[in-house]
Amino acid sequence: MSLKQILQNIVENVNGGIGAVVMGYDGIPIDEYVCEIASFDVQLLAVEYSAVLKEIKRTVEVLKIGDMEEISINTDKLRVIVRTMDEELFVVLAVNSDGNYGKGRYLLKLNAPALRECLV
Amino acid sequence: MSLKQILQNIVENVNGGIGAVVMGYDGIPIDEYVCEIASFDVQLLAVEYSAVLKEIKRTVEVLKIGDMEEISINTDKLRVIVRTMDEELFVVLAVNSDGNYGKGRYLLKLNAPALRECLV
Numbered sequence: 001m002s003l004k005q006i007l008q009n010i011v012e013n014v015n016g017g018i019g020a021v022v023m024g025y026d027g028i029p030i031d032e033y034v035c036e037i038a039s040f041d042v043q044l045l046a047v048e049y050s051a052v053l054k055e056i057k058r059t060v061e062v063l064k065i066g067d068m069e070e071i072s073i074n075t076d077k078l079r080v081i082v083r084t085m086d087e088e089l090f091v092v093l094a095v096n097s098d099g100n101y102g103k104g105r106y107l108l109k110l111n112a113p114a115l116r117e118c119l120v
Numbered sequence: 121m122s123l124k125q126i127l128q129n130i131v132e133n134v135n136g137g138i139g140a141v142v143m144g145y146d147g148i149p150i151d152e153y154v155c156e157i158a159s160f161d162v163q164l165l166a167v168e169y170s171a172v173l174k175e176i177k178r179t180v181e182v183l184k185i186g187d188m189e190e191i192s193i194n195t196d197k198l199r200v201i202v203r204t205m206d207e208e209l210f211v212v213l214a215v216n217s218d219g220n221y222g223k224g225r226y227l228l229k230l231n232a233p234a235l236r237e238c239l240v
Contacts, residue, residue, distance in 0.1 A: 040185060055171075066217070070194040
């Protein structure tokens, strides 16, 4: 399966799934899948979050509390789950606030190895 | 119940709970409860995270994706759940990576109104 197909599978199998992007910490997207009725600009969101993620990564390293695995940023409208893929890349999944957040987390974790494999 | 008692209840009712702190975005703690065998400095962690949270709050406002409710930052050693209480305060709960993350999220959400009531 291609990177885009895996992202599409994740988004379409999570209730309320809006879109998913694989991106570098430098804010440059590798690939994405966004559902047609997306109410948010998922790529813009991922770009804005990449700066925040770099800051979180730095803080986690300073505190020596292990390797960063997953970040969630939830508002009353949107749940954003970020899973690190390696030192350079992460995958972002955006889900409506009434969507299935738990399944989103589960599918990102489950598919992270397959996403990595697409990139080697 | 006092602020500290509510924090203690949360920490002691979550498997793997390490500590909880109520803190301002300026990094100044209001109150905390840390279990005796804590393997991390929970207050230092909350102070370091307050700068990151301010940055996330700003990003969420720029993107206009609703009001910030909850952030999770998970590493292979530690899960940190942050719930906003109001414009100025948030509560942080640190849980071991093999602890009950879901119950931690649930108890923070459940107790957020009681924590706010202690402060008015």
